[in-house]
Each structure stands twice: as structure tokens, then as C-alpha cells.
Amino acid sequence: MNQLDQFQVIGHISPVSVGSGVTASVSEVIDSAGFHGGRMIVMFQTGAMARTTSTCIMEESDDGSTWSEFMNATDRDADGNTGTKPDANSDNSDVVFDVALDPDRKRYFRLTYTTGSEGGKLNNLIACSAILLGRRVGQEVTSSKGTKRAGSKLYQAKGKQ
Amino acid sequence: MNHHDQYKVIGHIAPGAISASSTASVSSVIDTFGYGGGRLIITISLGSIGQPAIKCFVQESDDNSTFTTFVGATDTDVDGESGVQVTADDDNTEIVFDIPLIGARKRYFIVNYSSGSGGGKSNVMVHAIIVGKQIGVAQSTSDLTQRTGSKAYRATNV
Numbered sequence: 552m553n554q555l556d557q558f559q560v561i562g563h564i565s566p567v568s569v570g571s572g573v574t575a576s577v578s579e580v581i582d583s584a585g586f587h588g589g590r591m592i593v594m595f596q597t598g599a600m601a602r603t604t605s606t607c608i609m610e611e612s613d614d615g616s617t618w619s620e621f622m623n624a625t626d627r628d629a630d631g632n633t634g635t636k637p638d639a640n641s642d643n644s645d646v647v648f649d650v651a652l653d654p655d656r657k658r659y660f661r662l663t664y665t666t667g668s669e670g671g672k673l674n675n676l677i678a679c680s681a682i683l684l685g686r687r688v689g690q691e692v693t694s695s696k697g698t699k700r701a702g703s704k705l706y707q708a709k710g711k712q
Numbered sequence: 713m714n715h716h717d718q719y720k721v722i723g724h725i726a727p728g729a730i731s732a733s734s735t736a737s738v739s740s741v742i743d744t745f746g747y748g749g750g751r752l753i754i755t756i757s758l759g760s761i762g763q764p765a766i767k768c769f770v771q772e773s774d775d776n777s778t779f780t781t782f783v784g785a786t787d788t789d790v791d792g793e794s795g796v797q798v799t800a801d802d803d804n805t806e807i808v809f810d811i812p813l814i815g816a817r818k819r820y821f822i823v824n825y826s827s828g829s830g831g832g833k834s835n836v837m838v839h840a841i842i843v844g845k846q847i848g849v850a851q852s853t854s855d856l857t858q859r860t861g862s863k864a865y866r867a868t869n870v
Contacts, residue, residue, distance in 0.1 A: 566837040646865070700806055708783040
């Protein structure tokens with residue numbers, strides 16, 4: 552990456568324990584404004600899992616209000632294999648959605664995750680963050696440009712002096 | 713980004729509730745082999761935080777055994793402001809470490825996050841993404857992720 556490359560990190564679903572039949576709350580819709588021609592990597596991470604998953608899909612919207620699904624964990628993965636939803640055996644693994652931000656795609660994105668409704672089981676520990684990669688020439692890097700949620704902080708490592 | 717750009721996602725600290733005086737367990741060390749000249753972006757995502765952090769920093773190593781600290785939450789951030797440790801008021805925020813993989817940096821990285829001995833548990837998760845160029849590397853799930861059992865999907869455009 553050269554000095555004109557930019558990124559923005561979006562905390563999408565905060566680390567949370569999701570109970571029976573519950574949809575994980577999204578704390579920030581992913582707004583890709585300014586990253587046209589770039590790439591969005593959505594990183595869904597599982598911790599301790601006890602339940603099945605009933606929904607694990609990516610949706611997009613032109614207005615942040617009306618949503619349509621365009622990717623699903625049951626789609627074919629990057630290896631060409633039929634995908635599967637995370638289940639009780641999917642502890643400590645990642646589901647990655649790689650989305651090219653070309654003209655086919657809309658501006659807003661979200662991941663909808665819902666657990667199964669079977670009873671008597673522990674909850675699923677999950678979290679999701681996204682990173683937008685692209686070029687915004689002349690864009691200064693600040694915490695508010697590099698992150699989205701209020702109160703977030705960005706640190707840049709310095710090389711050895 | 714052009715078609716030679718590559719990335720890899722590493723689930724580093726799985727989503728979990730960290731108890732008082734505990735250190736979050738690292739499930740995969742971040743190995744940046746092959747990404748020299750690229751960039752490592754580490755995201756610490758905070759959910760409900762019940763107690764302050766006493767450690768929140770990134771360490772590096774040449775041999776994946778002896779680690780040294782080089783950037784942390786109490787350093788000056790990119791806005792030029794003095795950094796602070798995570799507190800119980802930091803629910804639903806991010807801490808991002810942006811690390812150019814230049815000659816000064818070592819190969820292996822870990823995040824060390826420890827909770828204080830105060831009240832309830834803290835929900836924390838850490839993801840890392842390495843971005844760089846590895847010409848000719850196939851884009852399979854094992855290239856794009858690190859932990860066993862992970863899956864990568866690519867959107868098919870209309």
C-alpha cells in the first residue's frame with residue numbers, strides 16, 4: 552500500500568452473547584461512502600458456540616432503510632465449496648465476506664446474524680467488524696476518519712528511530 | 713487496490729467475557745510472513761466493559777517466543793492526543809493499531825489485553841488484517857484466514 556491508501560474500521564456487532572432465537576444488534580451500519588472502487592472485508596468471529604445459526608447473511612441498501620440480501624454463509628466459499636452456517640462446533644473461527652465496492656454494489660451494508668431457537672443451551676459468543684480499503688487522495692488520517700464509532704481511538708506504530 | 717493486492721484475516725482474541733485480573737487468551741499469533749512492505753491493522757472491539765484495562769498493547773517477536781512491546785493504548789494517538797487505557801465507560805468502541813510492516817518491524821505480533829480487578833466482566837474481541845502484495849498467491853480460504861475451520865466468501869457481482 553502506498554501513502555494514498557486509506558482505510559476505515561467499523562465495529563459492526565460488538566462482542567456479545569446471543570441467546571435463543573435472537574438477532575445480534577448492529578451498532579453501526581457500514582457506510583461505504585468515499586470508498587467506491589475499493590474493497591470491504593467483513594470479519595465475523597465466533598468464540599464459544601453452543602447453538603446453531605439460523606441466519607448469517609450480508610445485506611445492502613441504497614438508503615440505509617430497505618435492505619436486500621446478496622451474500623449468505625451458505626453460498627459457495629472462496630474455495631468453491633458449499634458454505635455452511637456456524638454451529639456449535641464452530642468455536643474460535645472466522646467467517647469472512649470479501650466485497651468489491653464496484654458499481655454493482657450499494658452504499659450501505661450490514662450483517663444479519665440470528666441464532667437458532669433450540670432451548671437449554673448456552674448462548675453463542677460472536678462479534679463482527681468491517682474494514683473499508685480504498686483511496687481517498689488527500690484524506691488526513693485521524694481517529695474519526697480511521698474509525699467510525701464515537702470514542703474510538705487509532706494509533707499508528709512508528710518505525711525504529 | 714489492484715489484482716495483486718492480497719490480505720489475510722486473523723481472529724486473534726476470540727469474542728469472550730474477560731474476568732477480573734485476567735488476560736485475554738490469544739487463539740492465533742499474527743504471523744506476517746510474506747507481507748513485508750504491507751500493513752497490519754489490528755482492531756480491538758469492545759462490547760460491554762465492566763472493568764478498566766490494565767494492559768492493552770501490541771508486542772512483536774522474531775522467533776514467536778520472546779515478545780517486546782512497541783505500541784500501546786497509552787501512546788499518543790494519530791490525533792496527537794495522549795492515549796488512555798480502556799475504562800468501564802468505553803462500551804462499544806474500537807481501539808485500532810495501524811502498523812506499517814517496514815524493515816523495523818518483526819515477523820510475529822500479539823495483543824496483550826488484561827482486565828483490572830474491579831467489577832464485572834468485559835466483552836472484548838480482537839481481529840487483525842494484513843494487507844500487502846503476494847504476487848501469484850491463490851485466494852483460498854486458507855490463504856485469506858488463519859484459524860482452522862474458518863470460511864471466506866467473495867461477493868459475485870451482477
